[in-house]
Amino acid sequence: MQNSAFFHFLTLLLFKQKSKHIGAVLISVVIIFLLSSVLFLSTSLRYSLLATMDKQADFTVTRMQAGKAVNTPSAWTDKILEINGVTKVAPRVYGRYFFAPRENAFLIVGVDFFDEQSSQALERLIGKVDMKRFFSEESMLVGEGVRQFLRAHYFNRDFTFKTPVGKFKKVTIFQTLPESANLIANDMIVMPIDLAREIFGMQEDEVTDITFNVPNDAEWDNIVTKLHLMFYDVRVIDKREIKKAYENLYNYKGGLFLLLYLITIVTFMLILYQRYSMVYSTERKEIGILRAVGWSIRDILKLKFYENLVIVIVSFIIGVLLAYLYVFVLGAPLLDRLFLGGANLHNHVSFVPVVEFGTLGSVFLFYAIPFLAAVLIPAWKIAVTPPKEAML
Amino acid sequence: MVILENVTKVYNEGTPQAFEALRAVNLHLAEGETVILSGVSGSGKSTLLSLIAALDKPSSGKIIVEGELVSKLPDLHASAYRAKTIGVVFQHFNLLETLSVEENVMAPLINTGLPLETIKTMAAKSMETAAIVHKASQEVKALSGGEKQRCAIARALVHDPKLILCDEPTANLDKANSLKFIEILRTLRSMGKTVIVATHDPLFEGLDFVDRVFHMEDGAIVNQESGAGSPEQ
Numbered sequence: 001m002q003n004s005a006f007f008h009f010l011t012l013l014l015f016k017q018k019s020k021h022i023g024a025v026l027i028s029v030v031i032i033f034l035l036s037s038v039l040f041l042s043t044s045l046r047y048s049l050l051a052t053m054d055k056q057a058d059f060t061v062t063r064m065q066a067g068k069a070v071n072t073p074s075a076w077t078d079k080i081l082e083i084n085g086v087t088k089v090a091p092r093v094y095g096r097y098f099f100a101p102r103e104n105a106f107l108i109v110g111v112d113f114f115d116e117q118s119s120q121a122l123e124r125l126i127g128k129v130d131m132k133r134f135f136s137e138e139s140m141l142v143g144e145g146v147r148q149f150l151r152a153h154y155f156n157r158d159f160t161f162k163t164p165v166g167k168f169k170k171v172t173i174f175q176t177l178p179e180s181a182n183l184i185a186n187d188m189i190v191m192p193i194d195l196a197r198e199i200f201g202m203q204e205d206e207v208t209d210i211t212f213n214v215p216n217d218a219e220w221d222n223i224v225t226k227l228h229l230m231f232y233d234v235r236v237i238d239k240r241e242i243k244k245a246y247e248n249l250y251n252y253k254g255g256l257f258l259l260l261y262l263i264t265i266v267t268f269m270l271i272l273y274q275r276y277s278m279v280y281s282t283e284r285k286e287i288g289i290l291r292a293v294g295w296s297i298r299d300i301l302k303l304k305f306y307e308n309l310v311i312v313i314v315s316f317i318i319g320v321l322l323a324y325l326y327v328f329v330l331g332a333p334l335l336d337r338l339f340l341g342g343a344n345l346h347n348h349v350s351f352v353p354v355v356e357f358g359t360l361g362s363v364f365l366f367y368a369i370p371f372l373a374a375v376l377i378p379a380w381k382i383a384v385t386p387p388k389e390a391m392l
Numbered sequence: 393m394v395i396l397e398n399v400t401k402v403y404n405e406g407t408p409q410a411f412e413a414l415r416a417v418n419l420h421l422a423e424g425e426t427v428i429l430s431g432v433s434g435s436g437k438s439t440l441l442s443l444i445a446a447l448d449k450p451s452s453g454k455i456i457v458e459g460e461l462v463s464k465l466p467d468l469h470a471s472a473y474r475a476k477t478i479g480v481v482f483q484h485f486n487l488l489e490t491l492s493v494e495e496n497v498m499a500p501l502i503n504t505g506l507p508l509e510t511i512k513t514m515a516a517k518s519m520e521t522a523a524i525v526h527k528a529s530q531e532v533k534a535l536s537g538g539e540k541q542r543c544a545i546a547r548a549l550v551h552d553p554k555l556i557l558c559d560e561p562t563a564n565l566d567k568a569n570s571l572k573f574i575e576i577l578r579t580l581r582s583m584g585k586t587v588i589v590a591t592h593d594p595l596f597e598g599l600d601f602v603d604r605v606f607h608m609e610d611g612a613i614v615n616q617e618s619g620a621g622s623p624e625q
Contacts, residue, residue: 290499291447293547294503299503387447391486
C-alpha cells in the first residue's frame with residue numbers, strides 16, 4: 001500500500017512523542033468534556049420538558065384584571081365546553097405556598113380526584129391511589145424535594161398550612177411522588193381541589209385557570225378569537241408559547257456556556273499557535289530535518305494534519321464519553337444546579353439519555369477546525385523557511 | 393556532475409548588516425570524485441554545501457547538479473532533488489532524537505511511495521554500510537556521538553544518492569570515531585559516489601582516496617590541490 005509507510009511513520013511519531021502531545025490532549029479533553037456535558041444536559045432537559053409538554057393541555061385560560069392574572073370563575077368551564085372543537089376542559093387550582101421561616105415556596109396543585117381525566121393522569125404517575133384511605137383524613141402527595149425539605153424541618157408525617165383567614169390546616173403526607181417526575185414535580189404538592197381552595201383562600205366558584213384541548217390544529221386561532229369575543233378579560237396561552245419559553249430558557253443557559261466555551265477555545269488556540277510558532281521549538285527543528293532529507297512542504301503539512309487530526313479525534317472521543325458518563329450515569333453533579341437553578345428546593349433529576357449527533361458533529365467541527373488551523377498555519381510558516389534556518 | 397558558476401551568497405542583502413558569505417565561487421566536479429573543502433570556520437564551506445544541497449538559495453550564479461539547475465528549483469522540485477540525488481551528513485547530525493536509528497534512516501523514503509517492507513530492506517542495507525545496523529532499534533538520544541554520526545551517514549545513503557555532502561563530519565567526534573568515519577568515506581569512494589567533505593580537521597590531510605582539496609578563505613576558493621587519490625598524483 002502506497003501510504004502504509006507514511007501512516008507507519010505517523011504512528012511512530014505519535015507514540016514516541018507522547019509527552020509532546022499529552023498537554024494538548026488533556027486540555028482538549030477537558031474543553032470537549034465541558035461543552036459536551038452542557039449540550040447533553042440541555043438537550044436532555046429540553047427533551048424531557050417537551051415530552052412533558054406534549055402531554056399537557058393545548059390551551060390555558062385565565063382571567064385578567066388590570067393586566068394582572070386573578071382567579072377565574074369556574075362557570076367559564078361550561079361556556080368553553082360549548083365551543084365546537086373543544087375537548088377535555090379542566091378547571092385547575094394551584095399556586096405557590098410560601099414557607100416564610102426558610103423563604104421557600106411549594107407548588108400546590110389541587111386535583112379533582114373524582115374527575116376521570118385527572119385521576120387517570122395521577123394513576124399514570126403514581127399508580128392506583130387508595131381513595132378510601134386518602135380521603136379518610138386531609139392528605140396530600142408531595143414531590144421528592146418537598147418531602148426532603150419537610151423531613152429536614154421535622155415534618156415527618158404531616159404539615160400545617162396557614163390559610164389567608166388565619167386558620168391552621170394540618171394535612172397528612174400520604175405518599176411521595178416518584179423520583180422520575182422530579183423535573184416537574186420536585187417542589188409539588190398534590191391535594192384535593194377543595195383543600196387547595198381553602199389553603200389559597202379561594203371561593204368555591206373560583207379556579208386558578210382552565211385548560212382544554214383542541215384536536216384540530218387548524219382551529220386553534222379561531223378558538224382563541226372566539227374566547228376573546230366570549231370573555232373580554234381573558235388571557236389565552238397556547239402550548240406553543242410555553243414550549244418556546246422553555247426552549248428559550250435552555251437555549252439561553254446553553255448559550256452562556258457556549259460563550260464561555262468560545263473564550264476558552266480562542267485562548268487555547270492562541271496558546272497552541274504560540275507553541276508551534278516558537279522560534280527554538282523542537283517542532284521547528286523536526287520540520288527542518290524532514291525538509292532537509294527530502295520532504296516537501298506538502299508532505300510536512302500532510303504529516304502535521306494527520307498527526308493533529310488523530311489528537312483531535314482521540315480527545316473528542318474521550319471527552320464525549322466522559323461527558324456521557326458524567327451526565328447520564330453520574331447525574332451531572334454540580335452542573336445540574338446551574339441548569340436546574342431557580343428552583344428553591346434542591347432537585348435530583350435523572351437525565352434521559354438523548355444524544356443529538358448533528359450537535360456533536362458541530363462540536364467536532366468547531367473544535368477541529370480552529371485546532372488544526374492553530375497548528376497547521378505555524379507549521380506551514382516553518383516549512384516554507386529554508387530548511388537550513390529551520391534546523392538551527 | 394556538479395557545476396558551480398559565479399555563485400555568491402549574501403545574507404541580509406540590502407540591509408546595513410549585509411554579509412557576503414560566498415564570492416563568485418566556481419567549481420567543476422566529475423562523477424565519482426571525492427573532494428575536500430578546507431578552510432577555517434566562517435570561510436563559507438558550510439554555506440557552499442547548503443546551496444549545493446538546495447537547503448538555501450544563492451544570491452546569484454548557477455548551481456547545476458546532474459544537469460539540473462538546482463539554484464532555481466521551486467520547493468517541490470528541490471525536495472524531490474534532495475530526496476533522490478543527494479545525501480547530507482550534518483555537523484550536528486540533525487537526527488530525530490525520539491526515533492530509533494532505523495526509523496531515522498527510513499525518514500527520507502517515507503514519501504517515495506515505496507512499500508514499507510522495501511523501505512525497511514533499504515534502511516537495513518544502508519545501516520550495514522554505515523556500520524550501525526547493530527543499533528537499529530535503539531533510540532538516537534541514547535547513542536554516542538560516533539554512533540549518531542554513523543546513523544546520519546546511513547540516512548544520507550539510504551536512497552542511494554549519487555552525491556554525498558558532509559558538513560564538518562568529525563567536528564563532534566573523537567579521534568577513533570573520526571578515523572572510522574574516514575574508513576566509511578573510503579567505502580563510499582569505492583562505491584563510486586561523488587563526495588564533498590567540508591572540514592578543517594587535519595585528519596583529512598593527505599588521505600590516499602581524496603581527489604582534490606579546495607581551500608576556502610572569506611567566501612572564495614583561493615587554492616586547489618590534487619589529492620593523493622587523484623590520477624595526477
